[in-house]
Amino acid sequence: MTDVYEKLAKHLDNLPASYPATDSGVEIRILKRLFTPEEAEAATALSLFPEPADVIAKKLGKNESDTESLFYSMSKKGLIGRSGKKQNRYMAANFIMGIWEYHVDSLDERLVQDVNEYIPQIWEKTWAKQNTHQHRVIPVSKSIPVEMNIMPYQKAESIIKQQSKIVVVPCICRKEQGMVGHGCDKPLETCLMLGTNAVFYEENGIGRSISQEEALEILNKGIEAGLVLQPSNSQKPFVICMCCGCCCMVLKNLNKMDEPAKIACTHYYVAVAEDECTNCGNCEDICQMGAIKVGDRSAKVNLARCIGCGLCITRCESDAITLVEKEESGKYTIPANTVEQYMKMAQERGV
């Protein structure tokens, strides 16, 4: 008989964001830390279609009220998703982004160590091979030339101004890295949850609800601190992450690659005007990808590493760096919404 945790691991691996098996079995250890056997079994009855408890109870052959109580408790613990206005509906949650991030307020050191062992393996087995990633990179507004036409979903300020609900949550990457002695001094309260995702966080008591104005202030502080803007990968993102190259699970793994620009979801890169560059090194200091370095006479951009975040432009005192939009043929198609993003991810994985 298949172990219930192995069954759950396979179930999570059938979701768009993956949960691949490893030789060490760390993925099973993680599930055992998070789910009781009963919760693990119940979670395997859920799909990405949010369903009310009575429907799921029939599948499980269980009593409706016990099922409602179990799933509500699981959704409050961040093990599954919950939505619905008139009645609660329950659905499967990806491990990342999903279950892991929902645990930002309930991390323990052993869980963090296991997840840190596991994430590089997810990266290698799945994410690095996909065209559609969980995040995309958008340039900071100060880096966008006035003559460049840019879609509203490529500007963090425009995305924020479209939201009726925003919840700010501590960055799980910097928080967990801090817990195991590898943190940095960049701001912690920076993850902006948007729309229905923000409602879920608020109802679960994670983070705090903020106004658009405060979100814009947090955004500016993040940019000032040198954080890369990474919304989830659709035109209607459910989160804007602000990431550092040292802690972020995405940037950290991208940084290990020789040519991260090839797989990062971005429409931009930067160019340096050598005649105007004073070779001061500010750009090199701020770049989270090691993509720009001072040279003999001017800074040089390694286009294989530049992900077009535009942070270097905000630090250039001689206006020598310019944001450049890729040719149409070099751009990837940004999914219209989260559903289409996940469908593309699932299709690319063949699940």
Added chain:
Amino acid sequence: MEATIFETHYKEYCRQIAELDFSSIKDRLGIELRGRDAVIPFLDKEYIVSDTGIADESGKRPNYMVCVILSKYLLLCLHALCCFKNRPRTILILNRLL
């Protein structure tokens, strides 16, 4: 531009869906009916499936992959009711599709 085969398949799904009696599968799936239309929540969105086609909240047809998933969700449920008494098998099929 998408190949015409996708449009052909979409029309075939719509034809099969037009033959469905949504009220017979409504309670099995926990979906809401608005008149003759089925409202299907999927991830963070709701889609409307009717005799005339599939649309998102703004009335636009979602992309082909989403149309297929929603069609299968409805059609396989009916299939499961007819062929299997074991509902979880349908979910396994859908989970593979996802």
